[in-house]
Amino acid sequence: MNLSHLKMLITVAELGSLQKSADHLSRTQSAVSMALKKLEDSAGFALFNRSGYRLQLTEQGQHFLRQAEEVVRQQERLQSLTEQLKYGAEPLLTLCYDHTCDSKLWLPSIEHIQQHYPATEVHIDGESQMRALKRIDNGSADLALCPWLPLFRQYGDFETLPVAPFELTVAIASSLVDDFERIPSSRQDLLELPMLVPQNLEIGINLDAVLRLPSQQRIRVNEVNTQFELLKAGFGWGIIPKHIAHNAIKQGKLVEITIPGFIQQVSLEIHLVRSANRTLGPAANAIWESFA
Structure with a gap:
């Protein structure tokens, strides 16, 4: 053999x-x-x-x-x-993160690489629609930060570490609430308003089939910051990471929607992800160990 x-x-x-x-x-x-x-x-x-x-x-x-x-x-x-x-320490280290995650989570890692691996060039790439996972799977990135669900394991041979909580909230612009003349309080109310929804994820998951969310009219976006701007502008309601919407909610530009029996807040985790099939270089492994 x-x-x-x-x-x-x-x-x-x-x-x-x-x-x-x-x-x-x-x-x-x-x-x-x-x-x-x-x-x-x-x-x-x-x-x-x-x-x-x-x-x-x-x-x-x-x-x-x-x-x-x-x-x-x-x-x-x-x-x-x-x-x-x-060859020793890797000449290039590529870090990815999904745009739904807070990129500041990488800051301690970057500082560590600057101090201990000055010859290693660091690339930091933001991705949408879980493309960060695809890049780990195809070897074009060393480490990635992304919201994690166990079902993602069927799309690649991954090893992960939980690093931070990840909360989603349902929100709508205060201006749209004024036009609607009340805060939506039922699934029927949501049917009458446009929904800002992400496009299907790159790793093959159909969000419509998973979420089964109500809305007769949908505006699909492929990047969470665009979704956030459309939300603030009053183009519809949507589900968005709470850390992105926090300040706008605090300032009164966005209003959180509470509907009994419907998704209000979803608590997941952000994971650090690497391929189980490739050995990390010294710099990448140092980052992994620091999160571990």
């Missing part, structure tokens, strides 16, 4: 076709087929049931695949660690 054969096995199991796998791996179909045969000869049992149109793993093959995936992950971690040991 060798790693290239195991990687071919993982690809075939995912795509269910020798030809598609060969195209994906830039190999010939015969090369992929031969690799699977060598694996089966070495294992002593069939990995795939070849009787159908799509290749399906046998029961033994499913158990074999899980271990093969772990072997490949361990190899990737070892390769990543080797690179870090070879």
Whole structure:
């Protein structure tokens, strides 16, 4: 058994076709087929049931695949660690945060890097619609801060640390309350007002299906600061991070909506996220340990 054969096995199991796998791996179909045969000869049992149109793993093959995936992950971690040991501290450290989070959470980390890793250049990128998670998954960022739900684990192999509370609140502009002549107090009231709602998240979650919120008219935005400005301008009601709306609520520009039996305040957590498949460099690991 060798790693290239195991990687071919993982690809075939995912795509269910020798030809598609060969195209994906830039190999010939015969090369992929031969690799699977060598694996089966070495294992002593069939990995795939070849009787159908799509290749399906046998029961033994499913158990074999899980271990093969772990072997490949361990190899990737070892390769990543080797690179870090070879070159020392990383020349570039990329930190991401979702715009719904307070970017000031990064300030102690940046100060630490400046003091202890002066040769490391730091990039700080704000992202919307949970693109920060996608960047951790595809390796274009080292660490990310974002609101966290357990279901996000199905979209990548992540490790996380809770770092701060995250509250959402339902709000509306005081000017729109005046036009409506009362503070909305029922789901029916909300149906009569436009809703400012985020566009579907980049990681594949349909917010309409998850939230099931009432409103006949919707204005979709892809960035929370735009949503906040539209809220203050009286274009509708919406759900927004409480730390963003706090001052506007205190100043009377926004009013919190309280409806019995409806979402009023949602308390989640902001997590620090990294990939479970890549070893962090010294600077990134120092940040991780400081949050831990």
